[in-house]
Amino acid sequence: MTARPLWAGRTLALLGVLLVALSLRTPVAAMSPILDRIGRDIPLDPVVLGIIGAAPPLAFAASGLLAPSLARRIGLEQALLASLVAMAAGHLVRAFAPEALVLTLGSVLALVGVGVGNVLLPPVVRRYFPDRVGLITSLYATLMSVSTAVPALVAVPVADAAGWRVSLAMWMLVAAIAAVPWVAVLVRRRPPAIAEPVDLARTGPIELGAVELGDAQAAATEAAVEHRAPPPRRLGIRLLRSPTAWALGVIFGSSSLGAYASFAWLPTLLVDQARVTEAAAGALLALYAFMGFPAGLLVPVIAARFPRSAGPLVALGGAFFVVGYLGLLLAPGAAPVLWVASAGSGPLLFPLALVLINLRSDAPQTTVALSGFVQTVGYLLGAVGPFVVGILHDATDGWTVPLVFLLAVVVLVLPAGAVLARARTVDSEL
Incomplete structure (x- = not known):
């Protein structure tokens, strides 16, 4: 496949992918450094701590089952946007949690949002950047590492300055900002340049005010590949x-x-x-x-x-x-x-x-x-x-x-x- 200029007609998608990547580890990394401070206000017994510790990989695994069905039902971009909403809501719920149960539920909600985002980013990269899969994957994988390191570094200083609730709540802004490009994508998108209606979770090239990933012939080729694939x-x-x-x-x-x-x-x-x-x-x-x-x-x-x-x-x-x-x-x-x-x-x-x-x-x-x-x-x-x-x-x-x-x-x-x-x-x- 011939590579196109990286920014050509897909700036919003590129910004969206990179910002989502920056959101995908904040619910995990922002909490563990300040658990002792949280425990001074909310009693956290060993069972609760065990659940919080085991929640990330288990929530991510469960999301692997949820995300494909969600994308098939409401569309790939819509499902990714829903994952960001879940992350933002989870950050806020646990920041204002009055007790351990609410804190745990908020963490699980945020982590499920992360898990869905984990699953959907590779197909999103495929849809918008089929000619740059390696480059875009390297960029977002690196930013995921950044989103692991930065919250761990700033969680304690922010908690010292403004309290642990602010330290947890502020990461809601990262998820909210990451949602902006995808809202714009959905607002600007026009139907794919092919004759038949296509399920949004299954389509390949799409348009955002201008042709995004190819012309009608490329879209038809992608649709032909889908036709040969097993039913979703x-x-x-x-x-x-x-x-x-x-x-x-x-x-x-x-x-x-x-x-x-x-x-x-x-x-x-x-x-x-x-x-x-x-x-x-x-x-x-x-x-x-x-x-x-x-x-x-x-x-x-x-x-x-x-x-x-x-x-x-x-x-x-x-x-x-x-x-x-x-x-x-x-x-x-x-x-x-x-x-x-x-x-x-x-x-x-x-x-x-x-x-x-x-x-x-x-x-x-x-x-x-x-x-x-x-x-x-x-x-x-x-x-x-x-x-x-x-x-x-x-x-x-x-x-x-x-x-x-x-x-x-x-x-x-x-x-x-x-x-x-x-x-x-x-x-x-x-």
Whole structure:
């Protein structure tokens, strides 16, 4: 496909994608640094804290089932707008929560909005930027990392200056601003330049006052691809038979499991194993998170430009995990910076999975269904990580068995990488 100028006729869509990406981690990252302050006003027992801690991956997994159906019923852009409304409402509900139950419900509402946005961004990129999938995915994956780091940095200073309720409520503005371009898109859009009415959740090229993504011939070609694809309501079931869909779910899930387990337990592990101070452990956790930036920028572009690169990239991500975990297991105090940097580079599998959702699907409705499937499988695996690592640590009073468990998870990516190296689309397997 011939690349068009990035801003040509799709400025609103580009701004919308980038602003949504900046919203997608604020409900997760803005709360944990100030839980102690919240607990002074609202009693938070261990059960509530456990629910809040487990809510993100579980809500994201549930949203993988919800988002494709929502997009099919009301349209892709409308569903994405609804996710932003849910995020904004969730921020406000928990900011003004009088008790733990309302705080929990507000968090769940915001996280479901995030989960729906997670699922819908890849098909939105496909719809508006089919010629720039790698670039746009790299940009929004990087901004998602920013939306994880910034709330964690500013939550405490804002709570000190204005109170924890303001610290939580202010992120509603990010979601509200992100909604503005999509409202404008829906107001300006004209019907697709094809003869027959098309379901908004399934269409490819559309117009926003001018031709957005191609002419009538391109739209007709996209419609022909959709016509050959399975009916949308059957896609979720048919994906269960797709090796490519399962391979994407496995690499997404392996990355999520390692990341969630590390954010939950890595500082404690470093204090116990590497004998670093708590301050140093916090700095090393920041290093772990920072290693996602170069991966988010480079991996989608490489995967989009070189179709056969998926297998080697999966192997590279697995190798980074193995080096990091083995270092922490065998010589934790020798080079903790190196081990943490290597383990933090393993989640390059996350942006790789995001871009492959588009590259391994032909029809737009397949992209929506595949995104939901991959993120449901992936976040369910991600939710398992902190629990299993914690249980194994408590049962053995050490970190050897938990690290062996994390190494065993990495083994799963090897057959997944072999499947993805074949560069087959999900549509060809249905």
